[in-house]
């Protein structure tokens with residue numbers, strides 16, 4: 414069977430990750446405005462630098478969102494048979510550019526893998542980036558069924574879960590689940606800019622969890638948010654109203670409680686609403702949230718201790734569904750938080766204690 418070929422335009426985090434994953438079954442061509450970025454992706458093994466002559470079956474534009482539309486148009490013009498898609502984080506703005514030009518619209522299907530990280534560039538690429546994550550497919554009214562099918566099958570091939578939405582539905586959804594979380598994380602982390610070291614030294618996992626994506630690339634996010642400004646402003650407006658309610662509650666004087674407006678009531682309202690929201694985030698396999706038992710284990714800060722813990726859990730025949738590690742500055746131990754199936758939880762806690770591990774807590778958790 415003939416090996417299909419794909420041209421990846423933009424060989425940063427997304428483009429290189431895709432090349433690394435597809436190269437097994439595809440001839441992967443790489444192209445980037447920056448020769449250094451293209452060479453780095455090639456040297457990482459993501460494919461070959463585009464020779465300027467090959468006619469790819471598929472073009473995937475992985476360039477920043479402000480130029481993605483123009484790159485798609487160029488690809489439709491340069492390659493008369495190729496299906497063209499892009500992975501930009503906004504979809505209406507890209508489609509507007511494409512549909513504003515006289516090209517063969519039937520070969521274009523927008524898409525957006527909901528997978529990424531806070532670092533840019535080929536050096537941060539990961540062939541497993543897409544595994545188990547949604548990949549939104551956004552056809553226009555002109556997209557051919559064969560083009561749609563090709564993009565869908567690429568999403569499946571890289572281990573992603575295809576979901577079809579209109580550009581408008583997509584942009585409203587990502588404003589809520591991706592773009593506003595990025596801005597809120599950045600705003601929160603910005604509070605730390607001039608914080609005294611004595612305060613920062615007390616930081617725990619909560620701050621780390623809520624500020625992880627504050628390390629993201631400013632240029633990329635400025636391009637993403639400015640192209641989805643209406644939907645983002647709508648969600649931020651609701652956020653601001655909640656914030657004003659909280660501030661008004663904090664300013665209350667006199668007694669208050671859960672049953673009357675006031676300081677405690679205002680805070681409890683915010684936390685309870687958050688409890689209801691977070692419960693609705695689907696688990697790592699998609700679908701409804703799953704219930705796991707979270708088992709915390711104290712792990713001495715010594716070489717090989719994590720390896721020993723995981724080996725011993727394996728010996729007990731227990732599968733770890735997910736885990737995270739919590740470190741406290743200056744502490745001689747870390748806490749491993751292990752998510753296991755509820756039925757496996759109690760026997761595991763007992764077995765670990767028998768084996769001499771300290772198990773400070775085990776509690777129910779949704780994921």
Ligand SMILES: NC(=O)C1=CN([C@@H]2O[C@H](COP(=O)(O)OP(=O)(O)OC[C@H]3O[C@@H](n4cnc5c(N)ncnc54)[C@H](O)[C@@H]3O)[C@@H](O)[C@H]2O)C=CC1
Nearest residue numbers: 423425426427445446450476477478501502529530533534
């Ligand atoms: N970073 C993330 O977590 C995710 C990003 N995306 C989308 O993927 C796209 C790429 O993002 P990243 O890989 O993170 O960015 P990146 O900054 O790592 O890579 C972008 C690459 O595109 C190149 N480039 C810029 N203009 C170009 C042009 N006109 N022609 C060819 N190459 C060009 C740059 O030189 C750079 O190497 C963006 O549209 C972004 O919205 C989608 C999902 C997740």
Ligand SMILES: O=C(O)C(=O)Cc1ccc(O)cc1
Nearest residue numbers: 502526527528529530531591
């Ligand atoms: O790092 C994370 O948790 C992300 O959610 C990454 C991400 C960034 C941009 C996108 O358009 C999609 C996904």
